[in-house]
Amino acid sequence: MNGAPLLSVEGLVKRFAGFVALSEIRLAVAPGERLGLIGPNGSGKTTLINCVSGLLRPEQGAILYDGRAITRMPAFERTRLGIARSFQIPRPFRSMSVLENLMVPLDYVAHRGQLRDTGAQDEAMALLAQMGLAEKAQAFAGSLTQVDLRKLELARALAARPKLLISDEAMAGLSGAEIEEVLALLWRLNETGITVIMIEHIMSAVMRFSQRVICLDAGKIIAEGTPTQMVENPEVRRAYLGA
Amino acid sequence: MTRAGAKFWVGAAAVMLLALAATAILKNEYWFYAGFVVLQFVVLATAWNILGGYAGYVNFGTSAFVGAGTYAAIVAIKALAAPLGVQILLAAGIAGLLGFATGLLTLRLRGIFFSIATVAVAIVLETFIVNWRFVGGSTGIQILRPVDTGLFGSYTKMLFLVMVGLSVAAAAIARTLEISWIGRGLRAVRDNEEAAESCGVPTLRLKLIACTISGALMGAAGAPMAVYQSYIEPASAFSLNYSILALAMPIVGGTAHWSGPVLGALLFGTLQQVVSATISSELNRLVIGVMLIVFVVGAPAGIVGLWRKWAAKRAGAGSP
Amino acid sequence: MIQAGTDTGGDALSFELLLDAIVLGMLVGCFYAAVSIGLSISFGLLDVPQVAHPAMLLLGSYGTYLLGRWGLDPLLAGVILMPIFFLFGMALYRGFHEIFEKRGEATGIGSLAFFFGVALIIEVGLIMVFGVDQRAVEAPYIGSSITVGDIPLPIRMVVAFVVALLFTGGLILYLAKTFTGRAIRAVAQDEGALKLMGVDPVKIKQWAFGIATATTALAGALLIVITPVDPNYYRLYIGRTFCVVVLAGPGSMGGTLIAGLILGISESIVLTMFGASWAQAVSFGLLLVVLGLRPQGLFGR
Numbered sequence: 001m002n003g004a005p006l007l008s009v010e011g012l013v014k015r016f017a018g019f020v021a022l023s024e025i026r027l028a029v030a031p032g033e034r035l036g037l038i039g040p041n042g043s044g045k046t047t048l049i050n051c052v053s054g055l056l057r058p059e060q061g062a063i064l065y066d067g068r069a070i071t072r073m074p075a076f077e078r079t080r081l082g083i084a085r086s087f088q089i090p091r092p093f094r095s096m097s098v099l100e101n102l103m104v105p106l107d108y109v110a111h112r113g114q115l116r117d118t119g120a121q122d123e124a125m126a127l128l129a130q131m132g133l134a135e136k137a138q139a140f141a142g143s144l145t146q147v148d149l150r151k152l153e154l155a156r157a158l159a160a161r162p163k164l165l166i167s168d169e170a171m172a173g174l175s176g177a178e179i180e181e182v183l184a185l186l187w188r189l190n191e192t193g194i195t196v197i198m199i200e201h202i203m204s205a206v207m208r209f210s211q212r213v214i215c216l217d218a219g220k221i222i223a224e225g226t227p228t229q230m231v232e233n234p235e236v237r238r239a240y241l242g243a
Numbered sequence: 244m245t246r247a248g249a250k251f252w253v254g255a256a257a258v259m260l261l262a263l264a265a266t267a268i269l270k271n272e273y274w275f276y277a278g279f280v281v282l283q284f285v286v287l288a289t290a291w292n293i294l295g296g297y298a299g300y301v302n303f304g305t306s307a308f309v310g311a312g313t314y315a316a317i318v319a320i321k322a323l324a325a326p327l328g329v330q331i332l333l334a335a336g337i338a339g340l341l342g343f344a345t346g347l348l349t350l351r352l353r354g355i356f357f358s359i360a361t362v363a364v365a366i367v368l369e370t371f372i373v374n375w376r377f378v379g380g381s382t383g384i385q386i387l388r389p390v391d392t393g394l395f396g397s398y399t400k401m402l403f404l405v406m407v408g409l410s411v412a413a414a415a416i417a418r419t420l421e422i423s424w425i426g427r428g429l430r431a432v433r434d435n436e437e438a439a440e441s442c443g444v445p446t447l448r449l450k451l452i453a454c455t456i457s458g459a460l461m462g463a464a465g466a467p468m469a470v471y472q473s474y475i476e477p478a479s480a481f482s483l484n485y486s487i488l489a490l491a492m493p494i495v496g497g498t499a500h501w502s503g504p505v506l507g508a509l510l511f512g513t514l515q516q517v518v519s520a521t522i523s524s525e526l527n528r529l530v531i532g533v534m535l536i537v538f539v540v541g542a543p544a545g546i547v548g549l550w551r552k553w554a555a556k557r558a559g560a561g562s563p
Numbered sequence: 564m565i566q567a568g569t570d571t572g573g574d575a576l577s578f579e580l581l582l583d584a585i586v587l588g589m590l591v592g593c594f595y596a597a598v599s600i601g602l603s604i605s606f607g608l609l610d611v612p613q614v615a616h617p618a619m620l621l622l623g624s625y626g627t628y629l630l631g632r633w634g635l636d637p638l639l640a641g642v643i644l645m646p647i648f649f650l651f652g653m654a655l656y657r658g659f660h661e662i663f664e665k666r667g668e669a670t671g672i673g674s675l676a677f678f679f680g681v682a683l684i685i686e687v688g689l690i691m692v693f694g695v696d697q698r699a700v701e702a703p704y705i706g707s708s709i710t711v712g713d714i715p716l717p718i719r720m721v722v723a724f725v726v727a728l729l730f731t732g733g734l735i736l737y738l739a740k741t742f743t744g745r746a747i748r749a750v751a752q753d754e755g756a757l758k759l760m761g762v763d764p765v766k767i768k769q770w771a772f773g774i775a776t777a778t779t780a781l782a783g784a785l786l787i788v789i790t791p792v793d794p795n796y797y798r799l800y801i802g803r804t805f806c807v808v809v810l811a812g813p814g815s816m817g818g819t820l821i822a823g824l825i826l827g828i829s830e831s832i833v834l835t836m837f838g839a840s841w842a843q844a845v846s847f848g849l850l851l852v853v854l855g856l857r858p859q860g861l862f863g864r
Contacts, residue, residue, distance in 0.1 A: 076444055077445075301676065535683070539680070
């Protein structure tokens, strides 16, 4: 890897009531990289990104972003620094319209401190159009279908204008065509310089998208490499593909 | 200013003028005596809703903040012989600080811990007052009203107008918060706190702001009680009624819009004044409990929500 | 309060007085664990904001009082009430589930207001039926004392202590050893795993909530054995029950017993040293301290 990493995780340990969810995780993500994160259910993928995004505090280890330690920084400040994430189980703001859902990160990140609505609405509409949600802008988020909720998750993460986007199973439950759509979108974002970490169970998608893949099992990194190397790795096959 | 904003302020000015006119025209002191109580609940319900309705953190201990306000006023009178304005400011400051401290202690935790903590604060505070001789302990304290009746003919009328002012101020503060970025952030907190945090919302800071403002307004509403009742004892200053009604009024009125708690308080408060002579206070509380359940189950958006639904339906039926 | 007031003025506190306080505190503490164990299940394990638990407790006391007027022994009355309370608890949970959990609002202001409303209706209903006067029950073990060593112990306290200990211990064993008990503890951690085992999490929660409610029948009987009750006890027991559950750490059943003892002894000592006007604040004060310093409790997950 050349140059300084955008994100580096050093010796991360997270325990829940004695149960070790992450043990000594060490990884680095380069600016502009597309990283895939795979592993069976309960292997610690979501715990890891909860630590990175700030919703959980690790017991040991350090997280560095853009050269500064963010291990103890509250989640909202990390978002303001450019780390945005989508949730595995969509967490919309149910009492708000789809448009207003996007206005939250726009208010608190990109357009923070501005008294007047200078183009935040337009920016939100543009994002919704990009995700194919434009007609539903005024609908209540609570009334959306699962597919639309996943799109909203991603749109809301993008509204925070991330430098590092973490997508937690954004494609679960989507149809083949919709998966292609989301992949194409993430690709376009990556081309504009946004670093993407993709957690995904849909192998074809994550293997096609990622430049590098990391496989977690029982809280440990058991393999790391290019998608082709991963498919051939016996450890990965045993832990993940069940072979 | 937006059109809605202009409408609000014109309405607020009209309310204050109307109240002023009433003090000039109506002779019977009873109206102002009763009106004061109803308006006190407008302030309390509005204050409760800033935290409960917007951010989704239920305060079971409104009485703690009202009582803190009342006793802050008593201390201001006894120690400093301070005028009413200073009493109110001091009460708001103390109760705001209490709100901030309670929030700092528990707002990191899940909502129910905050709720239980507010009950605890109410009891602990009452216990301290009961054991504090300077403010009369458990037997209470006599507060002499100033002889000077002021500009408005009688002291009761003056207190009524003060409460009108506090009500308008409370509604204005709630409305300003509601339509600002703070209001949107608080709604995000209520809907999903972790998602809000991930969207860049400083959730703890916003909750603390809401908790402090809410507490300060409750304290301000409690301050005039010292001179209004002229005899204060801990049991009445920390009355459970405050806690029950401040919670029930916004939920029945509607928690999403500032007008919900105002409506709920006017409705419930007036009803209380009318029926308290005819039915027992127990039956009264029973009705509140039943209404509370009926609304959270059947109409979670309250009267304002029902009204909006009805208006939308009528608009829908009217168009071809 | 439960104990007779003691002279607090003047002389230095004697060692015997303190020892009395500690022993009585231990007896009361076990009783506190018994009144809180149901809340430890409903709130601690199931995450239901059951603020009506202390009101159910009073309902148990008054139910015992009613049956007592027919000459029934209070403890027997408590046991007889348990199945009724169990069914009521199941119905209450079903309602809560249909209205709130299904909408994904299990912890919102609606659900809190709902249980608050239930508590209010129970409390006011009790006032309207029985009035605000204190009510007591009669039994051979109420009123007399025995002396152990130099310490006089009211027999009612000893009876309550023994019943509370057996009752709480039995429940802890049930939750730890039986299949249903383990499923109840698992439902708090991972609903998905239960589904894989072919267990319906909603049914388990409903069963558990039924048990949690049933405990208030016997615990309520113990309450009225220890002391005459009036409807205002509701507020006091919000403090005591939540203090015990939070101090133990939500979900820790064994911790409930220890937390009950800590509260009982602290209250008893404060009562002896500072008098009754401070004692009611002990549970709430302790609760605030725990929330501020160690919100996961002593034995929290």
